[in-house]
Structures are given as structure tokens and as C-alpha cells.
Amino acid sequence: MTRLSDDWRRTHYTKEVDESTTNSEVTVMGWVHEIRDLGGIIFVLIRDREGMIQLTAPTKEVSAELVETIRKLRKESVIGLKGIVQESGKAPNGVEIIPNEIKLFCLANQPLPMDPTEKVKAEIDTRLDSRFIDLRKPSVSSIFKIKSKMLHTVRCFFEKNGYLEVNTPKLVASATEGGTELFPITYFEKEAFLGQSPQLYKQMMMSAGFDKVYEIAQIFRAEEHDTLRHLNEAVSIDMEASFMDDVEVMKVLNDLVQEVIINVKEDCSEELKTLGIDLETPEGHFEIVTYDDAVDMINSKDVPMEWGEDLSRAAEKALGDMMDGYYFLTEWPTEIKPFYVMPNEKDPIKSHAFDLMYKDLEISSGAMRVHQHDLLREKIAEKGLNPDAFGGYLKAFEYGMPPHSGWGLGADRFNMTLTGLENIRETVLFPRDRRRLTP
Incomplete structure (x- = not known):
């Protein structure tokens, strides 16, 4: 095993090694994905972030020392490969590399905790326990390449539309919205909490005259739900804008979602293909369903729901069966x-x-x-909360608060809609739920 040296630097990612590089010497670096030793010829698939390339070593054409090095390789070992590119119709990218030199940077232990070739399927808990290997699988890394493109598009969308990016505290003195879904922590001599939402701080930015802001950051909820769609740590995409009403910020959200889908389809076609996803681009304004209509629709499917209730899981499923794609639910009861x-x-x-x-x-x-200000104090008290506990927040409403609106978009759930996944844990690098705090 060896370290990098000045004469060992990557010249190409694997997907860049194609017919245009034929007869050129290239240097690629990555993981040993598979090895096939047929005696007179050895094939090794090398995998990096961008794809795979085939190393082909005819034992009569390469040195005996190099053949011995190749035969000592183990799956998932990390190597550097220098060699000449040749055309090969059966190899990935239509080319193969005839090796001149190989550097072994790290020899992987055996047996592996799971199979990154996916020939042997693993359950989600096994995958998450060895997430560093699970993430090596093209089907899994594709999820996060799509997520990266989504988040990049979100930032570009907000920046070009005049929003300021802000970073609000994640250590807070009191609940954002009340309730018990809080993680308490010891903060020196005081009790503090992990932030449920940037909501109150976003609104304070409106008082500060920032006009339009956005934030992409972690939120923490001590929800006891143990479902395929809940996590205790998640990423939220939040925006707030002055002098806009709910209809206007709905349009912002509508346009953002559509722009993300367009960019993902354009820039992540290989990843979507790997996942077997044919992503449809919604056009125009998403359909609007009022809460009143939703109650009627849900009851029509023999799922009982009273006006004024939040949607149960059964109600969500019943409504989802009648709707296609994205849609807005509006005019919710104030009480809930x-x-x-x-x-x-x-x-x-x-x-x-x-x-x-x-x-x-x-x-x-x-x-x-x-x-x-006065109406807000009244609303806080109506929820059974003490307005005095929100003193720092309420103060911002005493000295010139403009009308404003906003929303929060769950980045992990949004990624579920882009990737076709049903378990939110698969959209998070290292998910945190009631039972998982490591790795």
C-alpha cells in the first residue's frame, strides 16, 4: 500500500474514459468493484463516483509483477491505475484500459459487511449499519446526486429571485410552535432545545427589513412516529417574504418545484435511469383542493373524517388515491x-x-x-401558551412588522418524490430516528 505522490494524480473520471481517449494513457482512481480471473486474462472493474471502467490484463502482454499485483487485489480495495485506453465493444463506455502500473492505496478487509454489487440484497437496517459501503452502490449514490442537484437548484432559484440566505439558531430557549415535540439539552446552567423550525426567526427577519429570505438547514422534532416518512432530524427548505400573501408564496413554491424537476431531468438523466424513474414535468399551476372539498372526498372513500380534524394517515391515503402528482390543500381550519x-x-x-x-x-x-402584535399575543394565548415566553419574538412585532407569508419544504420528502422512494431513511445520508443514533 502506498501514498499519493506527485506523479500519481487522476487525469480522468471513469465516465470520461471513452473512445475519444483511445490510445492515450490515462490515470483513474477508485474502488475494485469486481474481479474475474480467467487464467490467461484478468478483468477488473474499477468504480469511482462517476461510473465504472474495465481494466483488462492479458497475462502474456503485461509484466508478471503487475499480474501478481492484480491477483492480490480484493473487492472494494482502493487503487490507482495508469494504462492505455483501447476500444472494446463489450466493456463499459466501449473501451478498456490495458494497465501499465497499479498503486494499491488501501487493501479492503474481507468479508465485506454487505455486497456493494447488489447481487446479494440487504435489508435497510443492515445497509444503514454499514452506510459507508451502501453509499458506494450506484443505485444509492444516485439518490444523493439527485438531492445535490435539487439543493443547488433551490439556491440558484432563490438567489436569482432576490432572496437573501440566512442562518438562524438551532439552539433555542423555547418551543417554536409550542407542544412537546422538543429535544431538551443542557445549555450551561440553563435548559435549551434543538430548534423545531426557523419560523420565528424568519419572521423576525421581515421586521429587520430583509424583505425576502431563505434557509436550508436541519430541523429537529421529537416525534414518536415510527413510519416510513418521519425522521427526528431532517433538512428543511424555508422561505419568508414581506408584502406577499399566501397565494403569491404558493406560486413561488409551485415554480421552484417545477424548476427543480426540469433541472434534475436534464442533469441527472443517468441517475434517474439507474433508479428506473421516468420523472414527469408538471406544467402550469398545481391543482388546488380546499380543505372542505378534501373532507368530502375522503368521506366518499368510506374513511370517516370530521370537519376540523387534521388528516389521518388513512385520510391522506384516500385523498392521494384520488389525486395525481402535486397539489395544494388550502383553507385549513384556523383551530388546527x-x-x-x-x-x-x-x-x-x-x-x-x-x-x-x-x-x-x-x-x-x-x-x-x-x-x-396584539392579535399575535391573543393567538398565542388561545393555544394555551404564555405570550411572555415569546418576548423576544413578539418584540419584533411592536416596531414595524410588514405583512408577510412563507413556507417550509421538507428536502428529504421532496427527494422521495424525485427518486420514487417510499422510505425517507433512504434519502438521508445518516438518518436519525427513535432507534438510530449511529453511525
Whole structure:
């Protein structure tokens, strides 16, 4: 085994080694994916982040020392390969590399904790226990290449539309929205909590005159749900904008989702192909379903639901069976929404709140916010919370708070809709749930 030296630097990723490099010497670096020793010829598949390339070593054409080195290789060992590119119709990319020199950087132990070739399937817990190997699989790395493109597109979308990126605290003194879904921590001599949401700070940025802001960051919820769609640590894409109502920020969300899908289809075609996903590009404005209509639709499927209730899992499934793709749920009852959600002026039992759904999966919630100080104090008290505990937040509403609206979009759930996955744990590098705190 050896270290990198000045004469060992990658010249190409594997996917860049194609017919245009025929008869050239290249240097690739990666992992030994598979080895086939047929006696007179040895084939080794080398894998890197971008794909695979075939090393072909005819034992009569390469040195005996090099043949011996190749035969000592083990699957998932890390090597550097220098060699000449030749055409080969049966090899990946239509070419193969005849080796001149091989450097062994790290010899992998055997047996492996799981099979990265996917010939032997592993259960999700086994995969997560050895996530560093699971992530080497093309079908898994594709998920995170798509997620990377999604997050990049989100940032570009906000920047070109005049939003400022902010970073709000994740150590907070009190609940964002009340309730018990909090992780308490010891903060010197005080009790503090991990932030459930950047909501209150986003709103304070409106008072500060930032006008339009966004944040992409972790949120923490001590939910006891043990489902395929809940995690205790997740990534949230949040925005807030002054002088916009709920309808306007719904359009922002609509446009963002469509732009992400367009970019993923264009730039991640290989990853989508690996996952077997034919991603459809929704056009125009997503369909709008009012809460009233949703209750009727759900009851029509013999799933009982009273007006004023939140959607149960059964209700979500019933509604999702009747809807195709993305759609907005609007005009939610004020009573079941957080204190900062603006009631409808004409019909206060309804609110200016909305959710973005994908079939039966909620991926975003948003609303026009209460910006009047006295009304906000009143709403906090109505939720059984002490307004004095929100003193720093409420102070921002005393000295000039503009009307504003915003939303939060679950990045991990959004990635589920892009990749066709049903288990949110697969969209997170190292998921955190009730039973998993490592690796």
C-alpha cells in the first residue's frame, strides 16, 4: 500500500474514459468493484463516483509483477491505475484500459459487511449499519446526486429571485410552535432545545427589513412516529417574504418545484435511469383542493373524517388515491394551525394556510402570517401558551412588522418524490430516528 505522490494524480473520471481517449494513457482512481480471473486474462472493474471502467490484463502482454499485483487485489480495495485506453465493444463506455502500473492505496478487509454489487440484497437496517459501503452502490449514490442537484437548484432559484440566505439558531430557549415535540439539552446552567423550525426567526427577519429570505438547514422534532416518512432530524427548505400573501408564496413554491424537476431531468438523466424513474414535468399551476372539498372526498372513500380534524394517515391515503402528482390543500381550519397563521378575514374559522402534497405525502406547509402584535399575543394565548415566553419574538412585532407569508419544504420528502422512494431513511445520508443514533 502506498501514498499519493506527485506523479500519481487522476487525469480522468471513469465516465470520461471513452473512445475519444483511445490510445492515450490515462490515470483513474477508485474502488475494485469486481474481479474475474480467467487464467490467461484478468478483468477488473474499477468504480469511482462517476461510473465504472474495465481494466483488462492479458497475462502474456503485461509484466508478471503487475499480474501478481492484480491477483492480490480484493473487492472494494482502493487503487490507482495508469494504462492505455483501447476500444472494446463489450466493456463499459466501449473501451478498456490495458494497465501499465497499479498503486494499491488501501487493501479492503474481507468479508465485506454487505455486497456493494447488489447481487446479494440487504435489508435497510443492515445497509444503514454499514452506510459507508451502501453509499458506494450506484443505485444509492444516485439518490444523493439527485438531492445535490435539487439543493443547488433551490439556491440558484432563490438567489436569482432576490432572496437573501440566512442562518438562524438551532439552539433555542423555547418551543417554536409550542407542544412537546422538543429535544431538551443542557445549555450551561440553563435548559435549551434543538430548534423545531426557523419560523420565528424568519419572521423576525421581515421586521429587520430583509424583505425576502431563505434557509436550508436541519430541523429537529421529537416525534414518536415510527413510519416510513418521519425522521427526528431532517433538512428543511424555508422561505419568508414581506408584502406577499399566501397565494403569491404558493406560486413561488409551485415554480421552484417545477424548476427543480426540469433541472434534475436534464442533469441527472443517468441517475434517474439507474433508479428506473421516468420523472414527469408538471406544467402550469398545481391543482388546488380546499380543505372542505378534501373532507368530502375522503368521506366518499368510506374513511370517516370530521370537519376540523387534521388528516389521518388513512385520510391522506384516500385523498392521494384520488389525486395525481402535486397539489395544494388550502383553507385549513384556523383551530388546527399554529398561532402565527393568519385567519381568513371574512371567515375566521378558516385560515390562509396551505400544504403542498404529492399524492398522499405532505411535503410542504405554509401560510400568510399574523403580523399584528396584539392579535399575535391573543393567538398565542388561545393555544394555551404564555405570550411572555415569546418576548423576544413578539418584540419584533411592536416596531414595524410588514405583512408577510412563507413556507417550509421538507428536502428529504421532496427527494422521495424525485427518486420514487417510499422510505425517507433512504434519502438521508445518516438518518436519525427513535432507534438510530449511529453511525
